[in-house]
Amino acid sequence: MGEDSHAAQAALGALAAAPQDGGARAFSEPWEAQAFALTLALHRRGVFTWAEWSATLGAEIKRAQALGDPDTGTTYYQHWLAAIEHIVEQKGITNELTLGRYREAWHRAADRTPHGEAIVLSSADLSQ
Amino acid sequence: MSDHEDGSHLTEMELRVRALETVLAEKGYIDPAVLDLIVEHFETKVGPHIGARVVAQAWVDTAFRQALLADATAAIAASGNFPPVGDHLIAVENTPDQHNMVVCTLCSCYPWDVLGLPPVWYKSAPYRSRVVMDPRGVLREFGVALPEGARLRVWDSTAETRYLVLPRRPAGTEGWTVDQLAALVTRDSMIGTGLALTPEGDPQ
Numbered sequence: 001m002g003e004d005s006h007a008a009q010a011a012l013g014a015l016a017a018a019p020q021d022g023g024a025r026a027f028s029e030p031w032e033a034q035a036f037a038l039t040l041a042l043h044r045r046g047v048f049t050w051a052e053w054s055a056t057l058g059a060e061i062k063r064a065q066a067l068g069d070p071d072t073g074t075t076y077y078q079h080w081l082a083a084i085e086h087i088v089e090q091k092g093i094t095n096e097l098t099l100g101r102y103r104e105a106w107h108r109a110a111d112r113t114p115h116g117e118a119i120v121l122s123s124a125d126l127s128q
Numbered sequence: 129m130s131d132h133e134d135g136s137h138l139t140e141m142e143l144r145v146r147a148l149e150t151v152l153a154e155k156g157y158i159d160p161a162v163l164d165l166i167v168e169h170f171e172t173k174v175g176p177h178i179g180a181r182v183v184a185q186a187w188v189d190t191a192f193r194q195a196l197l198a199d200a201t202a203a204i205a206a207s208g209n210f211p212p213v214g215d216h217l218i219a220v221e222n223t224p225d226q227h228n229m230v231v232c233t234l235c236s237c238y239p240w241d242v243l244g245l246p247p248v249w250y251k252s253a254p255y256r257s258r259v260v261m262d263p264r265g266v267l268r269e270f271g272v273a274l275p276e277g278a279r280l281r282v283w284d285s286t287a288e289t290r291y292l293v294l295p296r297r298p299a300g301t302e303g304w305t306v307d308q309l310a311a312l313v314t315r316d317s318m319i320g321t322g323l324a325l326t327p328e329g330d331p332q
Binding site: 026027029031033034035036037038040041042045047049050051053054055057058061065070071072073074076077078081084085088093094098099100102103105106107110111112113114115116117119121 | 134135136137138139141142143144145146147148149150151152155157158159162163164166167170171175215232234235236237244245247248249250251252253254255286287288
């Protein structure tokens with residue numbers, strides 16, 4: 001309990017000090033908004049129920065906590081994103097191998113795109 | 129870091145989101161244009177101002193208040209004054225005898241349609257665990273002291289059921305319009321970690 005309750009006190013102290021935090025801004029970074037929207041779109045498409053979603057997200061949060069994440073709310077969308085990856089694989093829609101290939105492709109696309117320009121994926125990025 | 133000094137850089141999170149989005153779009157599961165609309169909706173249209181108007185309406189309109197407490201989703205849809213709520217929403221009313229607080233211990237479920245996206249602290253492990261063990265202590269840290277006799281009830285959201293706290297109407301607001309009253313209804317007062325503001329706009 002000792003260390004946990006200290007961390008909890010610290011985090012709660014911070015939150016009570018700024019009770020209006022985040023009121024004006026829904027997402028701290030654009031990718032969080034994209035991840036949020038992905039979940040809503042997949043749910044609307046009938047890929048999963050909210051019960052399945054919350055069980056998957058809850059499991060990701062627990063897993064991150066077990067790995068040492070203090071889970072103060074700022075890593076929430078990281079868990080959210082992991083939950084999407086998990087659930088689409090579970091549903092047989094895609095798999096880690098494919099997602100990894102696309103991550104590398106996006107990395108190549110970013111590399112060849114001059115700073116400040118929109119990054120667009122081309123088939124060449126995927127075929128390398 | 130980017131491999132090339134003059135290239136662009138995507139963080140690990142950005143790469144993961146883009147990879148998912150591309151794969152899901154290619155397979156026809158999502159439409160990127162729809163994703164943009166969803167983001168825009170949540171960034172510009174949805175927020176606690178919607179819940180605040182629902183609460184203010186309940187304060188001035190007894191029939192609406194009763195309907196809201198019976199079935200919030202249906203009452204909001206029937207009123208025609210608010211955007212529809214997709215989730216099963218339950219309104220819980222603060223009274224002199226009972227104060228209500230909302231949490232989602234599992235994964236931070238939240239009534240998005242009426243409050244927008246949850247604040248960071250709502251998603252934090254300390255709030256999720258401590259509000260169950262020591263709700264009075266958590267409330268104190270938010271600067272709210274309940275009268276000794278008042279009961280405190282914590283509602284744990286689920287994927288299927290979201291809660292909205294109906295705070296008590298501040299004294300001294302008799303005859304106020306819905307617009308005036310809505311300005312006193314804070315996000316926190318609808319989660320139960322705060323109270324509605326006083327007529328002067330100060331915390332109670």
